[in-house]
Amino acid sequence: MQKSIKKYFPIFALPTLVAFTIGFLVPFIMGIYLSFCKFTTVTDAKFVGISNYLKIFTDKTFIHALWYTALFTIVSVVLINVLAFAIAMLLTKGISGTNVFRTVFFMPNLIGGIVLGYTWQLLLNGILAHFQKTLTYSSTYGFWGLVILMCWQQIGYMMIIYIAGIQNIPGELIEAAKIDGATSGQILKNVTIPMVMPSITICTFLTLTNGFKLFDQNLALTNGEPSNMSELLALNIFNTFYGRTGWEGVGQAKAVIFFILVAIIAVIQMRLTRDKEVQQ
Amino acid sequence: MGVRKAKHGWILTILFALISIAWVFPIVLVAINSFKKKVYISRQPFSIPVDKMFVKFENYVRGIERIHFFDAFKNSLFITVFSVVAIILCTSMCAWYISRVNSKFSKGMYCLCLFSMIVPFQMVMFTLSKLANMLHLYSPVGIIPVYLGFGAGLAVFMFCGFVKGIPLEIEEAAMIDGCNPLQTFFKVVLPILKPTCITVTILQTMWIWNDYLLPYLVLDIKRWKTIPIAIQYLKGGYGSVDMGAMMAMLVLAIIPIIVFYMACQKYIIEGVVAGAVKG
CATH class of the missing domain: 1.10.3720.10 (MetI-like)
Structure with a gap:
């Protein structure tokens, strides 16, 4: 059977392989190479060694964006997961209207980042106007604006995953714990949370990478204002590429660092939470 | 016990109903403002468009033409x-x-x-x-x-x-x-x-x-x-944003998503769960 399938390689695997090469493989390899070059388009690249990388660390906007992104990611991961889990717990108690609430909470997730950004800009600026401020008054406003926006967008998605996890817990387990005299706090800590650990793994992974890679919402909500102070990493890289001529190489080097950071975080996080999962 | 539990659930339902209203509020706000004359949008985003503020579908027509x-x-x-x-x-x-x-x-x-x-x-x-x-x-x-x-x-x-x-x-x-x-x-x-x-x-x-x-x-x-x-x-670049057209276009961008969501809600939610488990 293997042999006869193998003959059909051009039909089965080739289209994806070609597209994958164009859409990912070649740009990725070229990207790594170009991070060691000075260039304005791809054809005039000149090898300059690691000077692009050295330049990054003298760029204050990048260092600022790095800390800003790290802080933003931590705050949004914690808030989104705690709130989503709490809502999921309450919505699995069988109260009336559960389906309607689930539908409503999930909806913002389908709306794109650009549209979301301008929607929240209107609301937040409207509220801040009472205090004679706007979102771009200082980076703190932009920060909390983004956090609120992300919570609104992602809680529904994570809630759906948590609900599925909670519903998978066998009822006998909770019953047994109750008969043994466990309080609801103990049940939560010793039964529910260990049992939904796979959901926690995937939700923290998703919120972590989403937060770290956030771009559209940042662009639409504050566009980095005031003076690049509310710029997340992805937007900082974009602005280095397309906003400063002669800095394309540095932009590419930043992108490589960005990629390495995302990869490290993803791997560490997967390791850490996978260890805590219970075998069923 | 049974009575207490029901009472408890009733309070939760009301609580969640309130949160749900807050949840859709940003979208409703954009919809309201899409019928408002553009100069009033940033000045009075929370007021209902009546009288001279109300512009019918003007924002929509202008926005559709512009983009x-x-x-x-x-x-x-x-x-x-x-x-x-x-x-x-x-x-x-x-x-x-x-x-x-x-x-x-x-x-x-x-x-x-x-x-x-x-x-x-x-x-x-x-x-x-x-x-x-x-x-x-x-x-x-x-x-x-x-x-x-x-x-x-x-x-x-x-x-x-x-x-x-x-x-x-x-x-x-x-x-x-x-x-x-x-x-x-x-x-x-x-x-x-x-x-x-x-x-x-x-x-x-x-x-x-x-x-x-x-x-x-x-x-x-x-x-x-x-x-x-x-x-x-x-x-656009540096000029002031036409808030009226912006609000109208946001509404038009959100409508197809909500229609799609309502039509395939079951598949979407199942798909998300299945995708998360596999991923």
Whole structure:
């Protein structure tokens, strides 16, 4: 059977392989190479060694964006997961209207980042106007604006995953714990949370990478204002590429660092939470 | 006990009803403001448009004319539908090939797909846009292979996870009965893969329909805009933003999503759960 399938390689695997090469493989390899070059388009690249990388660390906007992104990611991961889990717990108690609430909470997730950004800009600026401020008054406003926006967008998605996890817990387990005299706090800590650990793994992974890679919402909500102070990493890289001529190489080097950071975080996080999962 | 529990649930229902209203409030606010005269929008965003504030559909007409909304809608629809079809068809075939043929290519391709899932778009955005330009992929048709390539990682990974669970005997029986691999795939394997197809469709549709940066960099945006690009374009360079048109276009951008959501809600929520478990 293997042999006869193998003959059909051009039909089965080739289209994806070609597209994958164009859409990912070649740009990725070229990207790594170009991070060691000075260039304005791809054809005039000149090898300059690691000077692009050295330049990054003298760029204050990048260092600022790095800390800003790290802080933003931590705050949004914690808030989104705690709130989503709490809502999921309450919505699995069988109260009336559960389906309607689930539908409503999930909806913002389908709306794109650009549209979301301008929607929240209107609301937040409207509220801040009472205090004679706007979102771009200082980076703190932009920060909390983004956090609120992300919570609104992602809680529904994570809630759906948590609900599925909670519903998978066998009822006998909770019953047994109750008969043994466990309080609801103990049940939560010793039964529910260990049992939904796979959901926690995937939700923290998703919120972590989403937060770290956030771009559209940042662009639409504050566009980095005031003076690049509310710029997340992805937007900082974009602005280095397309906003400063002669800095394309540095932009590419930043992108490589960005990629390495995302990869490290993803791997560490997967390791850490996978260890805590219970075998069923 | 029973009575107390019911009372408890009743309070929760009210609480969640209030939160739900707060949850949809930003969208309602945009809808309200889309009927307001543009100078009043940033000054009085929370007031209901009456009398001289109320402008009927003026904002809509102006916005549609300025960004050619329906062209953008057509482009978004075209790109999303055909990219997703291409992804489903090509990656499911590729995933079956990878799972069934035991070779170095199969292993390598699988690992690369996994790897590509953690690479952020910024890493490849510059080189990808230049490469796409060189290959003349800057039209709505040309962008389809780009989406296929960049979306292949997740799709191949998910299909592979599912194909592994299909018993080999079914396919062998089909082959013995005289099916060639193509017939085997389309008549036997693909129907079994249907639930995964739905999951991948939902995840990829949500991504491509809302994607801003990839089409912005790859497409020739003077000629073709998608909805997110058109909305961002409305903000323009340095001039003041036409808030009226902006609100109206946001409403028009949200309506198709809500219609889609209401129509396939069951599949969307199931797809998200299935996607998360596999991912």
